[in-house]
Amino acid sequence: MKSHAAVLAAAAFLLHCATLAAAPIDDLVAKAKKEGTLELLAPSTLGPQGAQALAAAFNKKYGLNAKVNYSPSNNMVGDVAKVVTQEAAGARPEWDVMVVTDAHHATLWLRKLHQPFHYAKLGVDPRWVQYDNGTVIMANQFVYPAYNKTALSDKDVPKRWEDLLDRKWKGGKLGMSTTTHHLARLAAGSWGEQRTTEFVKALAKQDLVLGTMGALYTRLQTGEILAIATLTDSYINTAKKAGAPIIHADKIEPVVSPAYNAGVPKGATDPNTGALFAIFLTTVEGQNLWEQYGGQTSAFIPGTTAYKYAQGKKVLYMKPEQAETIDRLSTDYGKILGFQ
Secondary structure (H helix, E strand, O other): OHHHHHHHHHHHHHHHHHHHHHHHHHHHHHHHHHHOEEEEEEEHHHHHHHHHHHHHHHHHHHOOOOEEEEEEEOOHHHHHHHHHHHHHOOOOOOOOEEEEEHHHHHHHHHOOOEOOOOOOOOOOOHHHEEOOOOEEEEEEOOEEEEEEOOOOOHHHOOOOHHHHHOHHHOOOOEEEEOOOHHHHHHHHOOOOHHHHHHHHHHHOOOOOEEEOHHHHHHHHHHOOOOEEEEEEHHHHHHHHHHOOOEEEOOOOOOEEEOEEEEEOEOOOOOHHHHHHHHHHOOOHHHHHHHHHHOOOOOOOOOOOHHHHHHOOOOEEEOOHHHHHHHHHHHHHHHHHHOOO
16 A cells, blocks of 8 residues: 555656646746747758748647748858847847857857746756857757869879868968868867968968858869868758769868757747747757758757767867857958958
8 A cells, every 4th residue: 555655656757757848838938928929040051942842840849830931051251240230220130030150159259149038947957058058059060162074083082171271272262261260179179279360361262162051062063162161061961962063171170060059049029939839849859850941950969860970080170269269260261351
């Protein structure tokens, strides 16, 4: 009898705990149901089909009927700058949730432009929560130089970052995108600021073709350029699906690994729906769909594709304490390379 009573008591306790854990997310769901719309900024490589699949699964999981409007991001630097400008003008941001890299969210965090939520209390692993409860990490990219394998011989493929400084790249053969934070991560990481800045100054003398990653990816396919100094695996995944001859120079180390973070900008019109969507992206359903359409998973969860890929490699992950340095150097390197 005592044993049976103990079992009932334990069951009641577990049920009570489950109810307490569920209450915060249930409250957020209730608030989201009153909003009904979600303005989503996410990478262009996700695509409309991927955004629609995520929206359908999101609505199904939480019993919503939210209209999800997807804005594809081809220039995260410009998108974040727009939010900063809108805040300064007293206007609301265009988006309810922004899926951009940790470096771009750092720009918002340093200006206190996130709407914080207690994501850990809402079920997100605390190790995934960043920027004073402003964002959650939901996936990792891997960044290397990339090239057109039909236009570049094996002997010319870069084996080190410094190989991009070779004279053979002069004359408009090498592209450099607006993602200068990729290089800033080298400075904040193992290379240090002096070595990286010298590298960037030398790179600027290579007659670079400047542009967004999307534009340079197209020029790489057509053979207008032979390589891009840094390209995310999002575009490599796109190339694989399309049968395009674009691949990474993946023998290079250290590997730069930006994280996609999801966060709600300060003043968002539908912040609760935005926060709930950020949480959804960390769930099994969200992760599976993001890998299917966007190509990434988290490098911090054992068993995922990204986790397995990172094993045995020298990978640079951004730490919150590096945010100010990376934000500053991203701007400095943009000026050196000719973007400003």
